[in-house]
Every structure is written in C-alpha cells, then in structure tokens.
Amino acid sequence: MSELVSHVERKKVYVLVWVVLLCFTALTTGVAYIDLGAFNTVVALAIAVCKASIVVLFFMHLRHSEKLIRLVVGVAVFWLCILIVISLSDFATRFRISRPSWPQSQPVTVHHLDMSPGTTTAE
C-alpha cells in the first residue's frame, strides 16, 4: 500500500475546532447587542479574522503545509491589504464636506472648511 501523502489530523482536533468556531459565532452575535461604540466594528472584524485563521490553519491544513503554500496564502492576504488599505487611505483622508452623507447632527465646522482651499466663503 502507498505511503500517506499528507499529515492526518486527529478527529478530536477537528471537533474542538468546530466547537470553538461555533462559540465565536455566538460571541460575535452577542457582542453586536452591546453598545461598544466604534469598537463594535473592531470586535466583529477581530473575531472574523480569528475564525478565518482557525479554518485556514486546521481545516485547510496550513499548519502542516509546505512553505510554498504558506507563501501563496501570505501573498493573498498581502494583496488584499494593499487593495483595501490604499483605497481607504484616499477616502478616509478627504475632508468632511466632500462626503455626501455626513450626518446633519454633525455640522461641518469652519475648522474643516479651512482645511480645503477655495471654500473660505462659507460660514
């Protein structure tokens, strides 16, 4: 009979990973009902990143994969970061008046207008 071509994980490990993933799902759903302000988004994304990492490491066997495959995964994450971070570095640094939906309750202040050339006539 032929040799095994890859590492065989213990069944117990998979079941444990499954339980952890279900707990994280319950946690992320529960946290959404607690007011943490801006940290709701941070916590939700942090939990999602944890869950995805666990799936990649255990279910997708990255823990026991060769270096070449780890490199491919790293490249995927790196390029995704380039895509999102550099896009946001443009949008997130524009002054507020250029954002069409800036809430009425937070009026554009003179301070913000001062930051943009050509709009000094506003109050």
Add this chain to the structure above:
Amino acid sequence: MSEEQHATLVAEQFDDQVQQYQAASLGMWVFLTTEVLFFGGLFASYTIYRYLHYPGFEIGSHHLEVLWGATNTAVLICSSLTMALAVRAAQLGKIKDLIGFLVVTLIFGLIFLFIKFAMEWRHEYLEGLAPGVNFTYAGPHAHQVEMFMIFYFVLTGLHALHMIVGCGIMTTLIILALRGAFSKGHYNAVEIAGLYWHFVDIVWIFLFPLLYLIGGRY
C-alpha cells in the same frame, strides 16, 4: 506498490504521488488567491461605501434577520467540519465514511441555500427591499439603504453562486467515490474540493458580521 498501479495513480508528468499531491494543492491555493481578490474588490468597495454612507448602511443592516444569518453561519461551520472529516476519511482510505461525510456536507450546503433564498431573499423581496424589482422603502436615507441592499444582494448572491458550484462538486465527488475512483493516497480531488469548500465558508465568516452585525443591534 507495483509499477502498474503506480502508472494508473500518478500522471506521467509527476515523479510520485507526493509531488502530484503538492501540485494539486498548490494549484487550488493559487486559484483561491484569485478568489480572495475577486471577493476583495467587492469587500473594498463595500467598506468605502459604508464609510461614505454610514447612516443608510446602518438602517439597511438593521432590516436583515440576524437569526437567519447566525443560523447560516453555524450551518456552514458544521459543513466545514464534515468536509474536513471527509478529507480525513479519504486520507485513511475509508471510502464508506468518505461518502457519508460528503453526503452530509452536501445536505448542509443545500440547507444553507434554502435559508438564503427561501427565507432571507424572499423576506427581503416581500419587505420591499429588493432594488430593481421591488424597492418600496421610503424612510430616511432611502438611496443609501438601496445602495446597501445592492451590496447585500451582490455579495450574498455571489457567495450563493459559489455554494451552488460547491454543491455540484460534492455531488460529483459522491458519484466518483461510489464508482471507486478514490483510494488511500489517491484522493487529490477530495482534498482540493475541501480547500474550496472551506474558502467559501471563510467568505461567509466575513460576510456575516459585515452585513448583519456592523452598526450594532442595540
């Protein structure tokens, strides 16, 4: 293993089964990298639009059913477990177990699609939240809410399309396994189908908080 068996199990461009296995895995991972950027473009544009039109996106998010979203997350996590166990059974050459786990994975996939289409999409359509076909929401920030719902339908639709493809792959694997196509050390198709299935699970792991939870529910 005899030379004859070896010839039928290893394609001629490969030295041995290990190299053949590594090539198959690498090929799938490279494909998944392209998929990361395929979904990544939509995730990036979702992030930007949510940043620009936050109030409407918050209202839109509150119209989605968290319970169904969470249920579907759990369903996919269960399907990932059975898929991982199917690959394990294939590794050990336990073909009966392999077929059993593949069938269960397929059933979980179909449950996901049923909840997605018959429960959620139908509900949103009847609520008048389906842009282009039935959009009757006229509350505050109506245009932004419409934009959110477009993102919702495109993102979940694209994910559901991947699930449908995944269910097709499961069906194919079950038929192949029944025909005796897999044996110990010869299960690359199961391994890389597993990688695809888990990837689709990961996409949903991000979609669930981004669409249903961000903005808070309190």
